[in-house]
Amino acid sequence: MDFTFSEREKAFREEVEDFIDKELPGDWVEKSIYWPGGYGTLAQFEDLSPQVEQFTRRLAEKGWLTISWPEEYGGAGLSYIEQAIFHERMSYYRAPADEIATRIGGPTIMLFGSQEMKKEWLPRIARGEVRFWLAYSEPNAGSDLSSIQTKAIEAGNDLIINGQKIWGTAAHVSHYAWMVVRTDSTAPPHRGISLVIVDNASPGITIRPLINICGLHSFNEVFFDNVRVPKKNIVGEMNKGWYYLMVALDFERLVIPIGGFRRVFEEIVQYAKEAKHNGQALSQRPLTRNQLADMAVQIEIAYMLYWQTAWMLDRSLVPNIEASLLKLFTTELSQKLANTGTQVMGHYGQLEGTSKWSSLYGRVCLGYLDCISALLGAGTSEIQRNIIAMRGLGLPSK
Amino acid sequence: MDLGLNEEQEMLKKSARDFLQKECSKRLVRQLDESDEGYSSELWRKMAGLGWMGLVFPEKYEGSGRNFLDLAILLEEMGYNIVPGPFFSTIVLGGLTILAAGSEEQRMEFLPKIARGELILSLALTETSASYDAASIETTATNRDGGYVIKGTKLFVLNANIADYILCVARTKQAKNSENGITLFLVDAKSSGVRCTLLRTLARDKQCEVVFDNVTVSENSIVGELDKGWPIIKGILQRATVAKCAEMAGGAQAALDMAVNYAKERVQFGRPIGSFQAIQHYCANMVTDVTGSRFITYKAAWKVSEGLPAAADVATAKAWTSEAYGRVALLAHQIFGAIGFTMDHDIHLYYRQAKAGEIIFGDANFQRAIVARELGF
Numbered sequence: 056m057d058f059t060f061s062e063r064e065k066a067f068r069e070e071v072e073d074f075i076d077k078e079l080p081g082d083w084v085e086k087s088i089y090w091p092g093g094y095g096t097l098a099q100f101e102d103l104s105p106q107v108e109q110f111t112r113r114l115a116e117k118g119w120l121t122i123s124w125p126e127e128y129g130g131a132g133l134s135y136i137e138q139a140i141f142h143e144r145m146s147y148y149r150a151p152a153d154e155i156a157t158r159i160g161g162p163t164i165m166l167f168g169s170q171e172m173k174k175e176w177l178p179r180i181a182r183g184e185v186r187f188w189l190a191y192s193e194p195n196a197g198s199d200l201s202s203i204q205t206k207a208i209e210a211g212n213d214l215i216i217n218g219q220k221i222w223g224t225a226a227h228v229s230h231y232a233w234m235v236v237r238t239d240s241t242a243p244p245h246r247g248i249s250l251v252i253v254d255n256a257s258p259g260i261t262i263r264p265l266i267n268i269c270g271l272h273s274f275n276e277v278f279f280d281n282v283r284v285p286k287k288n289i290v291g292e293m294n295k296g297w298y299y300l301m302v303a304l305d306f307e308r309l310v311i312p313i314g315g316f317r318r319v320f321e322e323i324v325q326y327a328k329e330a331k332h333n334g335q336a337l338s339q340r341p342l343t344r345n346q347l348a349d350m351a352v353q354i355e356i357a358y359m360l361y362w363q364t365a366w367m368l369d370r371s372l373v374p375n376i377e378a379s380l381l382k383l384f385t386t387e388l389s390q391k392l393a394n395t396g397t398q399v400m401g402h403y404g405q406l407e408g409t410s411k412w413s414s415l416y417g418r419v420c421l422g423y424l425d426c427i428s429a430l431l432g433a434g435t436s437e438i439q440r441n442i443i444a445m446r447g448l449g450l451p452s453k
Numbered sequence: 454m455d456l457g458l459n460e461e462q463e464m465l466k467k468s469a470r471d472f473l474q475k476e477c478s479k480r481l482v483r484q485l486d487e488s489d490e491g492y493s494s495e496l497w498r499k500m501a502g503l504g505w506m507g508l509v510f511p512e513k514y515e516g517s518g519r520n521f522l523d524l525a526i527l528l529e530e531m532g533y534n535i536v537p538g539p540f541f542s543t544i545v546l547g548g549l550t551i552l553a554a555g556s557e558e559q560r561m562e563f564l565p566k567i568a569r570g571e572l573i574l575s576l577a578l579t580e581t582s583a584s585y586d587a588a589s590i591e592t593t594a595t596n597r598d599g600g601y602v603i604k605g606t607k608l609f610v611l612n613a614n615i616a617d618y619i620l621c622v623a624r625t626k627q628a629k630n631s632e633n634g635i636t637l638f639l640v641d642a643k644s645s646g647v648r649c650t651l652l653r654t655l656a657r658d659k660q661c662e663v664v665f666d667n668v669t670v671s672e673n674s675i676v677g678e679l680d681k682g683w684p685i686i687k688g689i690l691q692r693a694t695v696a697k698c699a700e701m702a703g704g705a706q707a708a709l710d711m712a713v714n715y716a717k718e719r720v721q722f723g724r725p726i727g728s729f730q731a732i733q734h735y736c737a738n739m740v741t742d743v744t745g746s747r748f749i750t751y752k753a754a755w756k757v758s759e760g761l762p763a764a765a766d767v768a769t770a771k772a773w774t775s776e777a778y779g780r781v782a783l784l785a786h787q788i789f790g791a792i793g794f795t796m797d798h799d800i801h802l803y804y805r806q807a808k809a810g811e812i813i814f815g816d817a818n819f820q821r822a823i824v825a826r827e828l829g830f
Contacts, residue, residue, distance in 0.1 A: 352824060448713050
């Protein structure tokens with residue numbers, strides 16, 4: 056065993072640090088409202104967009120936008136541990152890196168797309184020119200995703216889509232929907248689903264904001280009314296979308312904002328050291344110390360799960376349990392951290408960032424709200440526990 | 454980074470699992486728990502025959518020259534199976550202390566015998582205040598005629614009832630800083646004035662009250678230097694804390710495995726209870742606790758093994774594992790239902806171990822205080 060980074064890993068980590076130091080706007084780390092694990096405060100939205108786009112372009116130039124891609128497609132040719140190092144540092148600085156087109160779209164196209172599709176899409180994705188949103192969930196298809204009802208029927212060279220998607224994160228600032236539709240209503244639910252890329256500018260698409268409890272516009276509900284999509288935009292084969300989706304889950308295993316937990320923890324600790332109560336620093340109160348130390352311990356556990364997952368991937372071991380544990384553990388940590396943060400800060404923890412009295416830019420106040428989403432997105436905690444129990448431990452389904 | 458066991462470690466783990474399953478049945482565990490001695494000399498000899506006692510001693514002391522991480526892996530398996538007996542006190546508390554702080558003469562005298570399974574050791578550290586700080590050491594050792602006279606009462610001393618030698622921590626000098634003036638003595642357990650009383654405990658581990666009633670020892674029995682024993686104790690505590698975590702991680706894994714197997718077999722409402730989400734989610738929670746315990750313990754054990762600063766990692770591991778094992782054992786009980794509440798069932802053995810492990814060397818709150826200090830807040 057060796058829990059230290061190799062020389063190569065160390066050098067890479069420094070390179071990432073240098074890049075972030077140079078390219079990320081100076082006040083970003085302070086001002087970004089992103090709460091680790093949450094889906095409601097992601098950096099991709101609205102006001103932050105121009106800065107995000109610029110940073111994304113710089114990442115693309117560096118070849119790190121497609122860091123996980125195989126080298127033959129312009130990937131960085133890095134080990135999973137190195138990718139994990141990259142994501143750790145990026146998330147520590149709350150830097151925007153997490154993107155559907157590069158993370159899910161590109162790799163899926165590489166595996167299952169036609170030659171034309173690869174040629175048409177991969178270079179544009181790699182350059183950071185196109186942004187996808189994930190058009191999966193529907194009002195009646197959340198955890199039970201295979202019951203989607205949005206239909207696509209064939210009409211000559213096109214598909215015609217009718218239906219509704221929901222929780223379209225960043226759909227309003229994206230260019231294309233990475234979308235699952237029902238293309239065979241007679242087949243069993245899993246076998247009648249296709250994956251298709253849909254231009255947001257297509258006639259018949261209506262995007263309406265869903266304001267999340269943080270008061271931010273992160274989600275959308277999107278309506279499809281006779282939307283025509285060329286058949287060449289179908290990824291892989293018709294009716295095999297569900298399978299592609301399952302494979303794509305593997306691409307997300309290391310996309311955990313692990314550094315974000317440590318960062319916000321450090322900020323709360325710093326607050327506790329500086330803020331005084333009856334002349335004594337909050338960090339000197341035994342109960343506060345205990346609560347904060349508990350968070351430190353759990354962050355350390357999260358890191359171990361994180362590195363373990365990367366290490367297993369490097370050895371071509373399938374980290375089914377570990378990846379689900381990582382998702383489950385970190386998202387629940389997201390809530391605990393928000394709760395601990397607000398408890399430590401007391402009255403000040405409830406102040407939004409706009410108040411002159413607020414601390415940490417109101418991040419903890421917002422985090423207390425956003426952490427609710429952490430346990431819901433990308434497979435709820437219950438779904439993760441099902442996976443661990445059934446796939447990991449082999450418990451029966453009936 | 455390399456987060457896996459090497460081939461030798463995998464072999465050690467597997468052979469220990471197989472050996473203990475065969476040689477240390479739960480029937481034997483119960484039998485030993487009920488007995489006063491709490492160990493089987495036959496099993497002890499066989500373990501020595503496998504080289505377990507001398508695993509981490511250098512070859513010149515008849516050891517195998519393996520490292521502390523290897524020992525932690527072995528202890529994980531001992532915790533998995535629950536092995537009653539003085540292995541922990543003899544090796545982790547006794548042998549490693551002599552190896553780390555003893556004179557060459559002491560090492561030559563004691564370590565080969567320990568490696569051969571001929572000696573049982575014990576550490577008499579805690580007293581009635583039941584804490585792990587230097588100020589709690591009130592037992593005194595007074596210089597007399599070139600030797601020392603030890604006087605005091607030690608509590609919660611593991612396996613002292615069968616020990617050949619007891620490492621006794623005593624105050625040899627009153628100093629402003631309570632960490633100064635502490636000395637370790639290696640005391641023959643048969644010395645006159647040593648009185649040992651077995652305490653009946655939750656986990657039926659053999660903890661004792663040991664009274665040192667004017668016990669005379671020679672100057673040669675000092676381990677390390679006079680008055681400078683506290684740094685040695687800190688080293689012992691660090692190793693012992695990680696070692697205990699390893700045992701606990703193994704025990705938690707066993708409780709999980711038992712509960713999962715049962716959940717697959719036990720049928721109610723016409724289906725295995727493991728098909729119910731309530732049970733599945735309990736199991737998933739247990740996996741989280743067990744996996745976290747193992748990884749965090751390996752990290753701490755590796756650091757200790759490599760001689761790196763490990764105070765924060767060790768405290769982190771114990772803080773987590775102390776509570777995790779308890780949670781796992783509780784859920785296992787819940788899954789086993791009423792049958793697990795019977796004396797004949799095995800799961801309560803783990804439930805008991807979980808509490809004993811949580812307490813010894815400082816519980817989660819104690820460890821979190823260390824974490825806070827080590828992280829600088």
